[in-house]
Amino acid sequence: MxxxxxxxxxxxxxxxxxxxxxxxxxxxxxxxxxxxxxxxxxxxxxxxxxxxxxxxxxxxxxxxxxxxxxxxxxxxxxxxxxxxxxxxxxxxxxxxxxxxxxxxxxxxxxxxxxxxxxxxxxxxxxxxxxxxxxxxxxxxxxxxxxxxxxxxxxxxxxxxxLCTGQLVLLTPAKTRAPTPFANFVKENYGSVRQDLVGQSHGEVMRKLSVDFATKTKLSQS
Ligand SMILES: [Zn+2]
Structure with a gap:
């Protein structure tokens, strides 16, 4: 066959x-x-x-x-x-x-x-x-x-x-432009979520803030 x-x-x-x-x-x-x-x-x-x-x-x-x-x-x-x-x-x-x-x-x-x-x-x-x-x-x-x-x-x-991750992050048009951190979260939430599988949303957000701080420091130095 x-x-x-x-x-x-x-x-x-x-x-x-x-x-x-x-x-x-x-x-x-x-x-x-x-x-x-x-x-x-x-x-x-x-x-x-x-x-x-x-x-x-x-x-x-x-x-x-x-x-x-x-x-x-x-x-x-x-x-x-x-x-x-x-x-x-x-x-x-x-x-x-x-x-x-x-x-x-x-x-x-x-x-x-x-x-x-x-x-x-x-x-x-x-x-x-x-x-x-x-x-x-x-x-x-x-x-x-x-x-x-x-x-x-x-x-x-x-x-x-992964689709869910993306859907969750789509929000109705806002009057204010999203902050750089919000953009960073939007781009990286899915992959960090996968790295920390089984852990809470809070843990994922904590990791994202640390990553964002590191990235910001690197791009300023
Ligand atoms: Zn998929």
Whole structure:
């Protein structure tokens, strides 16, 4: 079977029936396939791809970082159990997050959904025309049941955590121009948030103030 047929088959009923039992295996299979077909096997064979029970608004998340003392760069992917509840969602979300991992591991850039990410997204679409175009956000319905209410919720937009970061920072036009610090926060919040994954908003803001002070001192000296 060609890879193309395999990916397309994930939209059909065959995989969804046993999805919960087979998703780990399917994740590894998709990861290896994409690594070969889109990323020229430049991503680590054994990147951690795990399932997160809590994420509800985010289909997937790519954590990027670097080991202390200028050590190796790493990336880990988390997938939402609640949102990625079918083979086709897993297929689409995984490649989206792998594009984030690639910008960091291959190009040393964390550019959100910027030019590097778009380049890999485009490669993925070229390598697998049968995939829905790889875009910033995924529009998904929530299929899981909420408490006693079993009707499905309205369509929500599930975004990768990076999109959320950007959306949070978009504010309605203000009368005053933003301060340099506000601009700095806007540009760097996403990457610092990823560095300090698991820590509070307060911690992220503290780190940003320190970074901003350092940067300001450097540019004045
Ligand atoms: Zn993303």
């Amino acid at each position: 060609t890879p193309g047929c395999f990916l397309q088959s994930l939209s059909g009923p065959g995989y969804s029936r046993n999805f919960q039992q087979t998703k780990e295996e399917l994740t590894r299979k998709l990861y290896c396939l994409y690594n070969t077909s889109v990323f020229h096997s430049k991503l680590p064979r054994n990147m951690s791809v795990s399932w997160n029970k809590k994420m509800r608004k985010t289909a997937g998340y790519c954590i990027t970082g670097q080991e202390r003392g200028g050590g190796n760069r790493y990336a880990r992917i988390q997938l939402s159990e609640k949102v990625c509840d079918s083979a086709d969602r897993l297929r689409d979300t995984l490649v989206h997050e792998m594009c984030h991992a690639a910008t960091w591991l291959i190009n040393s850039v964390r550019d959100g959904h910027g030019p590097f990410w778009k380049l890999y997204a485009h490669k993925a679409t070229l390598a697998h025309p049968e995939l829905p175009t790889v875009t910033r956000c995924h529009g998904y319905d929530i299929n899981y049941k909420l408490g006693r209410h079993s009707k499905s919720l309205d369509t929500q937009r599930f975004v990768c955590a």
